[in-house]
Amino acid sequence: MSLLDLDHDQRKELAERVRQDYEELKSKDLQLNLTRGKPSSEQLDISQRLLELPGTEDFKDADGTDVRNYGNLKGIRDIREIWSELLGVRYDELIAGDASSLNMMFDLVMYAHTFGTQDSERPWNQEEKVRWICPVPGYDRHFTITEKLGYEMLSVPWLDEGPDMDAVREAVKDPQVKGMWLVPTFANPSGHTVSQDVARQLAEMETAAPDFRIVWDNAYAVHTLTEEFPEVIDIVTLAREAGNPNRFWHMTSTSKITFAGSGVAFLNTSTENIDWYASYAGARGIGPNKINQLAHARFFGDADGVRQVMRKHASLLAPKFNRVLEILEAELGEYDVARWTTPSGGYFISLDVIDGTAARVVELAKGAGIALTEAGSSFPLHKDPNDRNIRLAPTLPPVAELEEAVRGVATCVLLAAVEKLGA
Amino acid sequence: MSLLDLDHDQRKELAERVRQDYEELKSKDLQLNLTRGKPSSEQLDISQRLLELPGTEDFKDADGTDVRNYGNLKGIRDIREIWSELLGVRYDELIAGDASSLNMMFDLVMYAHTFGTQDSERPWNQEEKVRWICPVPGYDRHFTITEKLGYEMLSVPWLDEGPDMDAVREAVKDPQVKGMWLVPTFANPSGHTVSQDVARQLAEMETAAPDFRIVWDNAYAVHTLTEEFPEVIDIVTLAREAGNPNRFWHMTSTSKITFAGSGVAFLNTSTENIDWYASYAGARGIGPNKINQLAHARFFGDADGVRQVMRKHASLLAPKFNRVLEILEAELGEYDVARWTTPSGGYFISLDVIDGTAARVVELAKGAGIALTEAGSSFPLHKDPNDRNIRLAPTLPPVAELEEAVRGVATCVLLAAVEKLGA
Numbered sequence: 124m125s126l127l128d129l130d131h132d133q134r135k136e137l138a139e140r141v142r143q144d145y146e147e148l149k150s151k152d153l154q155l156n157l158t159r160g161k162p163s164s165e166q167l168d169i170s171q172r173l174l175e176l177p178g179t180e181d182f183k184d185a186d187g188t189d190v191r192n193y194g195n196l197k198g199i200r201d202i203r204e205i206w207s208e209l210l211g212v213r214y215d216e217l218i219a220g221d222a223s224s225l226n227m228m229f230d231l232v233m234y235a236h237t238f239g240t241q242d243s244e245r246p247w248n249q250e251e252k253v254r255w256i257c258p259v260p261g262y263d264r265h266f267t268i269t270e271k272l273g274y275e276m277l278s279v280p281w282l283d284e285g286p287d288m289d290a291v292r293e294a295v296k297d298p299q300v301k302g303m304w305l306v307p308t309f310a311n312p313s314g315h316t317v318s319q320d321v322a323r324q325l326a327e328m329e330t331a332a333p334d335f336r337i338v339w340d341n342a343y344a345v346h347t348l349t350e351e352f353p354e355v356i357d358i359v360t361l362a363r364e365a366g367n368p369n370r371f372w373h374m375t376s377t378s379k380i381t382f383a384g385s386g387v388a389f390l391n392t393s394t395e396n397i398d399w400y401a402s403y404a405g406a407r408g409i410g411p412n413k414i415n416q417l418a419h420a421r422f423f424g425d426a427d428g429v430r431q432v433m434r435k436h437a438s439l440l441a442p443k444f445n446r447v448l449e450i451l452e453a454e455l456g457e458y459d460v461a462r463w464t465t466p467s468g469g470y471f472i473s474l475d476v477i478d479g480t481a482a483r484v485v486e487l488a489k490g491a492g493i494a495l496t497e498a499g500s501s502f503p504l505h506k507d508p509n510d511r512n513i514r515l516a517p518t519l520p521p522v523a524e525l526e527e528a529v530r531g532v533a534t535c536v537l538l539a540a541v542e543k544l545g546a
Numbered sequence: 547m548s549l550l551d552l553d554h555d556q557r558k559e560l561a562e563r564v565r566q567d568y569e570e571l572k573s574k575d576l577q578l579n580l581t582r583g584k585p586s587s588e589q590l591d592i593s594q595r596l597l598e599l600p601g602t603e604d605f606k607d608a609d610g611t612d613v614r615n616y617g618n619l620k621g622i623r624d625i626r627e628i629w630s631e632l633l634g635v636r637y638d639e640l641i642a643g644d645a646s647s648l649n650m651m652f653d654l655v656m657y658a659h660t661f662g663t664q665d666s667e668r669p670w671n672q673e674e675k676v677r678w679i680c681p682v683p684g685y686d687r688h689f690t691i692t693e694k695l696g697y698e699m700l701s702v703p704w705l706d707e708g709p710d711m712d713a714v715r716e717a718v719k720d721p722q723v724k725g726m727w728l729v730p731t732f733a734n735p736s737g738h739t740v741s742q743d744v745a746r747q748l749a750e751m752e753t754a755a756p757d758f759r760i761v762w763d764n765a766y767a768v769h770t771l772t773e774e775f776p777e778v779i780d781i782v783t784l785a786r787e788a789g790n791p792n793r794f795w796h797m798t799s800t801s802k803i804t805f806a807g808s809g810v811a812f813l814n815t816s817t818e819n820i821d822w823y824a825s826y827a828g829a830r831g832i833g834p835n836k837i838n839q840l841a842h843a844r845f846f847g848d849a850d851g852v853r854q855v856m857r858k859h860a861s862l863l864a865p866k867f868n869r870v871l872e873i874l875e876a877e878l879g880e881y882d883v884a885r886w887t888t889p890s891g892g893y894f895i896s897l898d899v900i901d902g903t904a905a906r907v908v909e910l911a912k913g914a915g916i917a918l919t920e921a922g923s924s925f926p927l928h929k930d931p932n933d934r935n936i937r938l939a940p941t942l943p944p945v946a947e948l949e950e951a952v953r954g955v956a957t958c959v960l961l962a963a964v965e966k967l968g969a
Contacts, residue, residue: 159616167614175599175601177597178598190808191590193806194807221644226830229830230830237660237695248660383616384834385614385836406687406691407652408648413807
């Protein structure tokens with residue numbers, strides 16, 4: 124049964140019930156929040172031992188270097204080896220930085236903007252126009268970077284196996300198209316994962332710009348919600364084999380593995396790209412926080428140690444995601460007024476409501492004390508052309524709050540729908 | 547007695563002796579290094595307890611926020627309060643970042659370059675030409691940043707109380723002069739400190755550029771070699787009172803207090819500048835490593851805790867600096883072929899040799915297995931116009947090695963001098 128199939132009286136009856144539900148919801152004076160893609164306290168507790176690591180007896184890395192002193196722009200061997208095994212990528216093509224891969228992405232784009240890449244004819248800031256491919260819905264903080272730089276953002280739709288490759292191939296015929304954002308695994312917010320086939324197409328495709336770069340932001344590379352880990356594509360090797368060795372900046376980090384904002388970020392890319400990056404990162408500073416890198420290496424032990432931590436996260440997160448999906452199905456399933464993703468990893472559920480009602484849903488929820496991510500925030504310039512998409516972040520709230528919040532959201536979705544359909 | 551006062555025979559005799567000394571020096575097959583402005587292991591041991599902090603029971607900051615999670619671009623209250631007390635600056639004008647103030651300086655200049663400051667007519671990258679004042683000798687990594695950006699660097703001499711203000715005042719009449727590097731306390735490499743009077747002149751002077759900025763890099767704010775701590779000038783307040791509130795980016799960090807490269811950096815500047823910085827830093831990332839900030843706050847306790855740590859450093863460093871000065875005096879004093887600074891803080895001794903011989907001294911030292919910082923490295927583009935200055939870094943080597951190295955350097959200085967004078 125769809126809302127559209129109801130006759131006038133049925134629709135009116137539903138509208139009355141939904142309005143009543145909403146008034147009840149408001150009367151509860153809730154203060155709930157579904158905006159934050161942050162780990163919960165229980166998740167953070169998994170890594171509690173890190174707070175006393177590396178410990179007072181342990182300050183030499185695998186090369187025998189005192190990590191308490193300056194140096195080593197590429198990060199210490201101990202943590203790079205673990206991540207190179209975990210991702211299945213070459214050690215010499217992986218460097219470890221400070222906490223945030225977002226920091227590194229910002230810097231990479233800024234260096235290309237200001238100085239040009241080694242493949243650029245000129246710095247991007249000397250181009251008349253720079254255009255950037257943005258698979259949507261996507262990660263708001265990606266789009267903020269290209270917005271700040273005044274790049275024209277070209278939305279291409281996310282399909283089940285990755286971005287719409289016909290649209291991507293068309294876009295890269297323009298030499299002013301210099302780059303592309305992409306979260307290849309359990310994407311923010313859809314939870315979709317790029318297939319091997321699409322990855323290969325991205326590695327192989329011809330681009331008019333010789334300095335075209337894909338920010339392959341593998342933020343959720345190991346962030347499974349199941350027993351299975353996704354296969355990590357060695358995208359840098361794919362690209363090298365395709366004759367485009369410098370195409371990808373493959374990023375990842377320990378965010379949402381250990382402590383958010385206090386971990387270790389990684390850049391996996393060609394050694395030529397690493398040298399280029401280091402030539403500016405080395406002007407920006409002397410090296411990353413190696414003590415934190417050593418602490419992380421000791422905490423994990425090896426790649427399997429990372430996977431064990433991720434299994435603990437999954438055991439905390441999977442029930443939350445399941446409850447959200449169950450409630451959405453129970454409250455909205457019969458009315459055909461919304462579709463949502465059922466991710467097997469990552470941090471978000473992407474909820475599509477009836478076109479033209481997403482902003483209204485967020486407004487209604489706010490009126491009932493439920494904070495939702497601003498409608499449109501998963502699109503360049505915060506503009507969802509269909510006013511359709513809402514990003515739900517189930518990780519942070521306790522289950523009881525989460526359930527209450529999602530039930531409330533369902534009421535708002537229905538109310539916005541009956542308003543829209545004029546009932 | 548000066549080398550110049552010697553008659554022909556005396557000079558020849560000295561030359562023979564010095565050549566013999568140098569041959570003996572070479573025969574020792576030394577491997578010594580005076581290049582590195584790094585703390586020694588003993589200094590790092592002072593902060594050993596940090597390696598197990600904050601500890602597994604301690605993860606809330608003074609505002610009750612869980613530091614293990616995302617957020618707080620300005621840094622946690624606990625460490626900002628300690629540094630605001632230590633420096634005597636306003637809490638709301640001080641933010642705490644990641645390890646390196648060099649990182650923050652680079653970012654500040656990059657943001658002004660790419661986006662313009664809030665006082666700029668246009669981003670600096672859209673200026674025909676940007677010029678930058680560089681007091682010399684100065685810090686090589688400062689000059690590297692402005693070199694990478696293609697800024698024209700204007701050398702002005704360091705005098706006893708700060709940069710030559712007549713030269714500075716003349717330079718800032720040019721609206722293309724957008725900024726200035728300055729290490730105000732125990733400057734790298736001279737050890738000089740800017741006086742209150744010069745600081746006030748810098749705060750008050752008129753500049754043609756409305757967006758003129760001074761990077762007031764107070765890297766050695768508390769790095770005394772004596773019982774006394776230098777007075778920290780509240781330069782941001784001075785500038786506000788002078789009607790130029792946004793002029794200074796006052797930087798400092800815990801580098802060379804706790805662990806080099808793994809500490810906390812600080813930016814003290816007007817709240818308007820902080821808002822401007824945060825508008826870009828907030829696109830670059832979500833916040834600094836707050837766990838490391840909490841660990842540092844717990845380690846120090848309060849501002850006096852920082853001073854106690856610095857006294858321990860002084861007790862390790864003062865004997866090293868004293869030995870260097872004694873040896874230079876004993877080996878070179880009578881010949882009047884060199885002058886050197888006698889700093890009461892900081893990390894370096896600046897050695898001026900006979901004009902035109904600095905590069906030769908470094909070459910001779912290298913031939914004898916003693917690594918010295920490249921001649922010219924304390925000048926923009928690595929060019930010392932007088933080929934005169936050599937930076938000595940006494941902190942890292944054990945005393946015995948340090949003594950041997952400095953004696954060797956003295957031999958090289960003398961040899962280069964007699965070569966130059968044609969003996």
